[in-house]
Amino acid sequence: MGRTIVEKIFSSHIGGDVHAGDVVMAPVDRVMIHDITGPLAIEKFHEMGAIKVFAKDRVVMLFDHQVPADSIPAATNQKNMRKFALEQGILNYDIREGVCHQVLVEKGFARPGEIIIGADSHTCMYGACGSFATGIGSTDMGFALKFGALYFRVPETIKIQGEGKFPDRVTPKDLILSIIGEIGADGATYKAVEFTGVAFSDMDMSGRMTCCNMAIEMGAKSGIVPPDSTTWRYIKERKPDIKEFSLSSDDDGIFCNSIEFDVSTLEPKVAVPHNVDNVVPVSKVAGTPVDQVFIGSCTNGRFEDFREAIEVLGNNSFSDKVRVIIIPSSKEEYLKTLRAGYIEKFVLAGALVEAPCCGPCMGGAFGLLAPGETSLSTSNRNFKGRQGSTEAMVYLCSASTAAASAIKGEITDPREI
Amino acid sequence: MRVWKFGDNIDTDAIIPGRFLIYNDPKELALHAFEGTRDEFAKKVSPGDIIVGGKNFGCGSSREHAPLAIIGSGVKYVIAESFARIFYRNSINTGLLPLVCTDASTIPDGAQLQLQLENNRFIVEGNNYRTEPVPDFLRTISEAGGLVPYARKLERVI
Numbered sequence: 154m155g156r157t158i159v160e161k162i163f164s165s166h167i168g169g170d171v172h173a174g175d176v177v178m179a180p181v182d183r184v185m186i187h188d189i190t191g192p193l194a195i196e197k198f199h200e201m202g203a204i205k206v207f208a209k210d211r212v213v214m215l216f217d218h219q220v221p222a223d224s225i226p227a228a229t230n231q232k233n234m235r236k237f238a239l240e241q242g243i244l245n246y247d248i249r250e251g252v253c254h255q256v257l258v259e260k261g262f263a264r265p266g267e268i269i270i271g272a273d274s275h276t277c278m279y280g281a282c283g284s285f286a287t288g289i290g291s292t293d294m295g296f297a298l299k300f301g302a303l304y305f306r307v308p309e310t311i312k313i314q315g316e317g318k319f320p321d322r323v324t325p326k327d328l329i330l331s332i333i334g335e336i337g338a339d340g341a342t343y344k345a346v347e348f349t350g351v352a353f354s355d356m357d358m359s360g361r362m363t364c365c366n367m368a369i370e371m372g373a374k375s376g377i378v379p380p381d382s383t384t385w386r387y388i389k390e391r392k393p394d395i396k397e398f399s400l401s402s403d404d405d406g407i408f409c410n411s412i413e414f415d416v417s418t419l420e421p422k423v424a425v426p427h428n429v430d431n432v433v434p435v436s437k438v439a440g441t442p443v444d445q446v447f448i449g450s451c452t453n454g455r456f457e458d459f460r461e462a463i464e465v466l467g468n469n470s471f472s473d474k475v476r477v478i479i480i481p482s483s484k485e486e487y488l489k490t491l492r493a494g495y496i497e498k499f500v501l502a503g504a505l506v507e508a509p510c511c512g513p514c515m516g517g518a519f520g521l522l523a524p525g526e527t528s529l530s531t532s533n534r535n536f537k538g539r540q541g542s543t544e545a546m547v548y549l550c551s552a553s554t555a556a557a558s559a560i561k562g563e564i565t566d567p568r569e570i
Numbered sequence: 571m572r573v574w575k576f577g578d579n580i581d582t583d584a585i586i587p588g589r590f591l592i593y594n595d596p597k598e599l600a601l602h603a604f605e606g607t608r609d610e611f612a613k614k615v616s617p618g619d620i621i622v623g624g625k626n627f628g629c630g631s632s633r634e635h636a637p638l639a640i641i642g643s644g645v646k647y648v649i650a651e652s653f654a655r656i657f658y659r660n661s662i663n664t665g666l667l668p669l670v671c672t673d674a675s676t677i678p679d680g681a682q683l684q685l686q687l688e689n690n691r692f693i694v695e696g697n698n699y700r701t702e703p704v705p706d707f708l709r710t711i712s713e714a715g716g717l718v719p720y721a722r723k724l725e726r727v728i
Contacts, residue, residue, distance in 0.1 A: 176707045178727050189591045193634055196594065201721040219592070226592035274632040274656060290634040290660035292717045299721065302728045304707060338579055339626035343655050372629065372654060428579055515631075517588035536583040536630060543587075543606035 155405030157310040158379055159345045162266055162285045162400075173309040173407070180302045181211075182267035182284075187253045188216035189517070190272035190291045192230045195237050197295025206241050207301030213262060214238050215246035217253050218511045219518045251483030251509030254278040254451040258362065259485050261391030265380035265400050268305075270297055275451055275533065277368045281361035282388060283380030283400060285345070288369060308345040308374045309409035310402070311336070315352025317417030322567040324461065325360030326453055326531065326551035328352065329367045330422040332414060334432030342372030344409065347402060352416045353378055358387045359457035366452045367533050370429040421567055423529075424549040427537040435554055435566045444526040445476045446559040447540075448552050449507075450514045453531035454482030456489040462556035463495050465567050470502045472562030477504035478520050480512040504559075516540045522547070529558050571620045573694070574611060574645075575679035578624035582657065585628070585636040599635050600642030617644030620685070622677045624650065627668075628657025637666045647685060649674050649692070649701065662708045663717040669701040 156164065156172070163171045166179045186194050191214060198206075206212050214234060222228035231248075238245035250256045254275055257263055265283030270276065272294040279286035289303070297303045313332055319325075346368045353361065361378045368376030378384070379401040388395055402408075421435040448454070448462055459481070471477045479499050481487035487509050490496055496506050513520030514532040521541030522528050528540050528547045535547040550558070553567035560570060584607040586599055593599050604611040621640065627650035628636060637660050640648065648661065649669045661668040667687075677683070677694050685692045690701050704712060714720035 176705075180728055190632060190634065193594050193638075197718055200718045224592055230592060230594075272632055274630065276632075288632040288656055290632050290656060290663060292634060292663035293659065296717055296721050300724070300727045306705075338629060339652060339654065342626070342652065372626065374655060515588040515591075516583070517591055521589075534581075534583070534630060536581045538587050538606045539583050 155403030155407065157402045157406040157408065158347060158377060158400060159285055159308060159310055159375070162268060163305065163307045165266065166268055171307050173307050175307045177305055177307060178302050179268055179305050181270050181297055183211050183213065183262055183269045184294065184297050185213045185253055185257055185271035185273070185276065186294060187218060187273060188220070188227065188231055188234065189218045190294065191234050193291035194272050194294035194298065195234065197292045198298045201295055201299050203299035206243060206298045209242045211301070212243040212298065213257060214243055215250055215253055215256055216248045217251060218515055220248040220510045223518050249484065251481070251486070252451045252454065252511055254366065255454065255482040255486065258282060259391070259483060261388060264388055264392065264395060265384060270303060274369045275366050277373065277375045278362050278366035278451060280365035280368065280375050280377035281358060283377065283384050285375055285377065287375045306343065308343055310345045310347050311341055312408040312411040313346055313348050314411065314413045315348065315350040315416055316413060317352060317415045318355070319416050320419065322465070322553045323419045323421055324551040324553060325356055325363045327419055327422045328414065328416055329364040330424055330432045330549065331419060333367060333371045333430050335412065336371045338370065338428055338430040339372040341368065344373055346373045346376045348376060348378045352414070354381055357457060358383060359455045363452055370533060421551060421554050423554065423564065424535050426535055426546040426548065429535060429549065435550070435564060438548070438564050439566055441564040442527065443475055443529045443558055443563060445478065445520070445522065445528040446555050447478045447513050447520065447528060447530040447532065448555050449478070449480030449482060449512050450532035451482055452533040453552050454480055455486050458531065458552035459490045459495050461552040463498055465553050465556040465570050466498065466502055466560065469560045471504055471559045473503070474562040475559050477559045478507065478512060479504045480507045481509050483509050513540050529555055529564060531555050571618050571683045571685065572616065573677055573679060573681045573683050574615065574619055574621045575677060576621065576623045579626045579629055580623050581630035582628060582633050582636040583630055586633065586639040591633055591635050596638040596642030599639035603639040603643050612643070615643045615645065619645050620683050621645055621648045622650065622674050623648065624675050625652050627653050629654035632656045634660045634664060637661045637664045641666050651675060662712050665716040667712060671699050671701045673699055
């Protein structure tokens with residue numbers, strides 16, 4: 154009986170042949186905690202009677218949601234986490250590196266065939282590296298910190314076959330928004346999503362991260378791109394000693410659904426308030442005035458996104474009517490963007506460029522919206538109240554569409570700039 | 571048991587907005603449960619009340635603050651047509667029981683609901699409803715009172 158890539162990853166960890174639907178206790182290769190879900194995870198770890206984490210070199214801690222601390226409770230949470238990291242001898246990047254998912258991937262902590270869990274729903278992004286990665290809650294994380302393992306129901310897999318070449322100024326973000334629009338916000342609940350086909354094998358790692366990152370927005374447990382030469386090159390730049398191996402679904406592996414997308418006919422897309430699966434072509438909402446544009450987050454805060462924005466920006470300036478907030482997702486991405494001269498261009502065009510962090514994405518820190526305001530954001534969620542007031546509107550889009558709209562002061566098709 | 575009825579795709583930002591995730595205490599979180607979405611909830615909810623949702627209840631982030639805010643309100647059960655995966659699991663882990671009922675959308679807000687857990691059913695205004703049984707491995711955790719009491723008894727798992 155053939156197996157999917159996810160069934161193979163679980164089988165290798167269990168040391169047996171497992172299939173979708175099996176409930177297994179699987180060892181985890183790495184775990185990640187941050188400043189929002191970490192404090193509760195540590196509390197649960199102690200409540201479970203644990204003293205030492207299962208393996209101190211397999212735990213990564215960092216702070217990204219509320220950095221630098223913007224309130225006394227946030228500062229206290231971070232202080233307590235620092236103390237835990239010191240006691241346990243675990244790696245703590247603190248506020249220095251950026252958004253958790255970007256940092257884990259770029260530091261080489263997500264490798265093909267691994268099982269990685271993070272106390273954050275967008276942990277599924279590491280599937281871009283060929284890992285099975287999923288987001289969990291704090292109590293599950295407390296359990297994993299204690300035992301180095303967790304219960305999993307091995308998921309069925311939906312195959313997304315991407316064909317064709319992207320037209321100009323149409324990006325992986327437009328593709329993943331289209332996929333979510335078709336599958337729906339709960340269409341992949343409990344399932345894994347495997348992204349295959351030429352559209353994905355031609356895609357750079359940044360685009361793959363964008364797609365895997367948003368798998369949760371259709372309810373999926375994980376998104377995964379089978380590792381290929383692009384993946385291994387990226388991993389080897391970070392972990393030169395790693396040995397390459399092949400990992401993919403069998404031809405006779407069983408998929409619960411298979412959907413094809415031709416990207417060559419794709420248009421720029423926008424997810425309109427207040428659900429991520431409310432996806433329409435940009436042209437349908439073009440002309441909608443915007444108050445704030447945010448280019449950043451683990452979804453689209455990489456050098457490649459900023460390069461897209463710079464190409465659209467050209468010699469234009471951002472509209473005075475719009476607050477443009479640009480936040481690279483990590484120190485590495487920040488430096489690449491800085492060295493390319495893009496930061497200076499953004500600042501001169503009228504943007505506010507912030508240090509790596511989650512920024513307005515979660516609505517917990519700065520860049521909040523007032524009632525009646527509209528934000529266009531390259532992040533991953535447009536839920537009511539996500540970026541401030543529940544009477545504000547959040548639209549999601551690519552960096553190209555965000556830049557075009559920031560120039561015009563209204564939602565704009567990037568192909569028209 | 572009064573029903574607090576919500577619609578489809580109630581996300582974790584609606585249950586507890588991001589700006590309150592600096593708090594970890596269920597009682598503190600409960601003060602802000604559904605703030606901006608349904609302000610009367612935190613003010614009027616009574617211990618023993620039940621939340622009823624539509625499809626994909628609890629979608630979005632992994633924040634365990636969402637089930638904790640509900641628990642802090644004195645609510646012990648959430649009934650919905652379907653649940654988002656992480657919320658469902660977080661609920662079981664923290665001692666909030668999520669019950670799947672495919673007819674949940676027909677239950678009116680403010681109704682009185684009688685739960686008969688042992689029969690996997692409940693009654694609203696004389697009508698019988700069935701809930702799907704909780705999967706076996708999660709029921710073990712639920713019956714232990716959540717993942718913390720379950721894990722306290724274990725030395726190792728692999």
